[in-house]
Amino acid sequence: MELKVEHINKSFVTNKGEQVDAIGDVSFTIQDKEFICIVGPSGCGKTTLLRIIAGLDVPSGGKAELGGKEIVGPSPKMAMIFQEYSLYPWRTILDNIAFGLEVQGVETDARYATARKYLKLIGLCEFETSYPYELSGGMRQRVAVARALAVDPEVLLMDEPFGALDAQTRNAMQTELLQIWEKTRKTVLFVTHSVDEAVFLADRIFVLSNRPSKIRETIDVPLPRPRDRTSVEFAQVRKHVLSLIQNTEESSQ
Amino acid sequence: MRKYLKIVLPIIILFAWEVIAIALNNPFILPRIEAVAAVLIEPTRNILGSGSLLEGAGLSLYRVLLGFLTASVTAIPLGILMGRYRVVQDLADSVIQLLRPIPPLAWLPLALAWFKIGLTSIVFIIFIGTFFPIVLNTVAGVKGVNQTWLETATVYGANERQILTKVILPAAAPTIWTGLRVSLGIAWQCVVAAEMLPGTTSGLGYMIMAAYNLGQMQVIIAGMIVIGIISLALDTLFRVVERRMFVWQGRYQ
Incomplete structure (x- = not known):
């Protein structure tokens, strides 16, 4: 089932009364059974974006669609996994x-x-x-x-699900998740702050910019699975993603 | 070693009591241990024409449970509604904050005027004393429910009734239970105090006051010991249930 996000933006007001534009303008389309990772600098609204797709938050503008139907609340077609x-x-x-x-x-x-x-x-x-x-x-x-x-569900939404685990467990979990994914073939949208994790897991990586965030680049990861974290190709993709994130972090300072 | 340490102080107190009692040689100030024990080992003997110790204890316990249960079945639902719905909280909170600091016994004249002398007015006093701690603990329990647990239920499409019964109630149960335990202690204090005041002719509190009027110090102390034992037994019961039912509490949040 196709998951489509069209020109979503999200602003909120902090306790101090300041308006924060978290998500600027994000659009993408995810094909059935794709494994997508979203990475980006901290505070760029990755989790908010996922929550909007899950139907837990409402966007300030734009819309998310699953199978051509606008998402207005939690749906049995999607399941979310929290940190x-x-x-x-x-x-x-x-x-x-x-x-x-x-x-x-x-x-x-x-x-x-x-x-x-x-x-x-x-x-x-x-x-x-x-x-x-x-x-x-x-x-x-x-x-x-x-x-x-x-x-x-058709879609698994995962919000930094392995973020609280130690490095070794985390690697094991990634491998296991891919095995489960091969067996069940769900569409996966996976938010992470670990570039390594994204390169290991994803078919495609969406790199978000600083807030108000937009998609800075979409990176195809053409490496066959299971991927070797120590290979040259792996390192090249990782280097590329890292440079994108570092650039955005520097440009905001 | 620690086990023995625990009984050292009680033995010293008992010994000192006996020594002082013998030295004073005045049973109207301090009776000897044997005199109190004589009352305690015959709990079914009629004392001073106001019934036996066992009857008095049973009657007080009955009143406590009646008031405690009435308060529980009203305070828990109210607390859940207040904790979950802002409107109910705003509506009820000011009245609760206003009534809560009034000592339960201050209600006795009103209770006597409204319900006459007897069971109802004592139960009413106990109700007043236990209602507020149960409400406040329930509110705190409901408000303290982990946000992720609520959102997880929402993601899976739980309706409000399911969220209340399958998430909020079990999650708040340990805190509600603490409120009940505290309240039961207060209920005991209320019942004994209420029975000591004009308007009662039965129960442990009445027996103690009657014994005072007749100068029967050993009955007073025996009555106090019975109050302590029952109170301790009830609290232990609550602790045992707590340990069994809420093993998960604190170990995983």
């Missing part, structure tokens, strides 16, 4: 994964069957009756991914 602490600590892992289905009124047996399927996909079967506090940070994010996949 951390999104699991319900009073629910078991299985009940967390089944949450979306439960809310959508799927009956108990059916939703547990689906939840178990995704629990298997993320390789945490033995934690079915555990609670989130018994899991490591990486495991929790895998559960959050499983919960999102369980409602079978």
Whole structure:
């Protein structure tokens, strides 16, 4: 399903009464089953953009469309994965994964069957009756991914989902996410501040400029997967993306 | 070692009590431990024609639970509404802030005028004493619910009723429970004080006052010990439930 963003801009007023133009003018079109990463300098409105697409925030102007229909609120066709602490600590892992289905009124047996399927996909079967506090940070994010996949969305929106993890876990999670993506083939829109992560994951990278942000450049990453972080080609793409971000950060000073 | 340390001070106090009681040799000021123990080991014996210690305790407990439950079923829903909806908060807050600092016993004359002498006026005093702490803790619990938990539910399409029952209530439950625990302690203070004032002819508070009028110091102290034991037992019960039900609290936010 095609995800289209047309001339979205977003301003808000701070507590001090100043107007901040976070997103200037952003447009893009994402094809079905594409893996897109959005990178940009801090404060450029990456997360806000994702929240608008998720239907959690309303743009000041412009619109986002999914499959030709304007997005006006949360839709079962999209699931969002937050940076951390999104699991319900009073629910078991299985009940967390089944949450979306439960809310959508799927009956108990059916939703547990689906939840178990995704629990298997993320390789945490033995934690079915555990609670989130018994899991490591990486495991929790895998559960959050499983919960999102369980409602079978068209689009996965991921807001720095591995940002709170240590470097080693983070790399492992990226590899695992790609494996899951190969199996389930969702459209993924992934916000990150790590250039390395973006180059490792994405089909295309959108580099945002400083606020009021617009898309500074769209970079195709033609490298075959699994990608080698130490290869020359990888380094070249990373260098290019980094130079774009550094330029924007310098131009704002 | 620590286990033994805990009983050192109680033993010293008991010993000092007995020594002072023997030295004073005046049961109207301080009875000896044996005299108090004699009252305590026969809890079913009728004391001074005002019923047995057990009956008095049962009656006080009944009043406490009645007032406490009435307050709970009204204060928790109100607190949830206030915590969730700004309108309700704005409407109710000023009245609550105004009434809250008034000591529950100050309501006794009004209670007697409205409900006459008897069960209703005592339950009313307990209600007044417990209502506000429960409301305030519930409001704090609801307001403290992690924003990501709420947004996660919204993303999965939860309606308001589902957000209330599946997210807000379980998330706020530990804080609400704390409010209930605090309130139960206050309820005990209220019931004993209310029973000591004119208008009652039963309960632990009445027995203590009746014993005072007849110079039966050992009954007063026995009554006080029973009050302490029941209060401690109820609090322990609440703590046990808290530890079992809210294991997740604090370990994962």
